[in-house]
Amino acid sequence: MTINILHLSDIHMGSGFSHGKINPETGINTRLEDFVKTLSICIDRAISEPVDLVLFGGDAFPDATPAPYIHEAFASQFRRLADAKIPTILLVGNHDQHSQGSGGASLSIYRTLVVPGFIVGDSITTHRINTGNGDIQVITLPWLNHSTLLTRPETEGLSLGEVSQLLLERLQPVLEAEIRRLDPTIPTVLLGHLMADRANLGAERFLAVGKGFTIPVSFLIRPELDYVALGHVHKHQNLNKANNPPIIYPGSIDRVDFSEEKEDKGYVMVNVAKGKVQWEFCPLPVRPFCTIEVDVSEAEDPQQTILDAIAPRLACSETTQCLPSQTAQRFGEAEIASKDITDAVVRLIYKLRSEQLELISTTALDQALKLAHSYTIRPELVSQLARPRLPELGLGNTLDPLDALKAYLDNKEDLREIASDMLEAAQELLETK
């Protein structure tokens, strides 16, 4: 008997509103509608199979206190799993916690309400779940912050790196205890929201800078585990190509920002029996993001050069015949979608010299980009880019960090009063590393 699992993660519902617009019919940001649609495809799949278990790897919202209508949009999708009697584990990610303290602030409501079949994974523990196809055990490993396994006096005076090391030392026996208590006769999954030290970073590097610590992949490569279901990293990847066990980030279900422009988005279908596992990444049809970057600083007609850079991205422009196959596959084939700005989130970046500024008509650019779902236009002046901002920092000069700071402070009138304090503090920091 095998157990079917749908594993998804990093929903971040309510993110990226700046890439959307208000839908005049609903009054709701189109990016929320996109995320709901994407999530609904995952839930549809779970129900139509039906799967025996849904594992959510954490980060439901951008923060622990989403607006009620966003929370409701999330809940109304997951509720369909409860109605279909599909057991579901909602793991707590870093974005689901309050910045200080533990527990799953935005997800704890599901435990409070005792939604049948729902488990909120906000502690390191093992859950034994009875499915129609037999029992499975799932170790939940939520996002660990410094208050999870450490007390304040223990961390006092320690650097961030030392605290992370101590946290890792605490985690090891706790995890070991869970693994020893496992029933060796039934399939086992570890569900964790964490940064593994072999993970290829995406946007989350900026979303949670300095907040976390990494867990070595060797912690997770254990013969007792049949599958490791992760969340946190937005780019889909398998950290253990030997698949003993597979260590899988499904990635985010929709693009949170431009750093995910070129990534496929999706969820993972898993089929597991004790000692045997198969998994498959299932791509989701998400709205394309498209960056158009052009340097017109040497162009005779910068305006036309920009328009020429946009033109090939228009599958259905007035001058070219619109190919039905291309519109039909909109949001479908990634290759076509990435070339076509129709209904895409677009950013146009063009580099020019300041004296060219008046040669660019914003109206013409607006006209050229009108088929995009939303767009931003960012002119960048090359003269400013090339000119060293401080002569001391020019080409051919190398400065040590302290001299660089000194050169910076020498040029900042407004920092004069605290300049010596800053230099002193910098010196201290450099010495204590």
Ligand SMILES: [Mn+2]
């Ligand atoms: Mn995360």
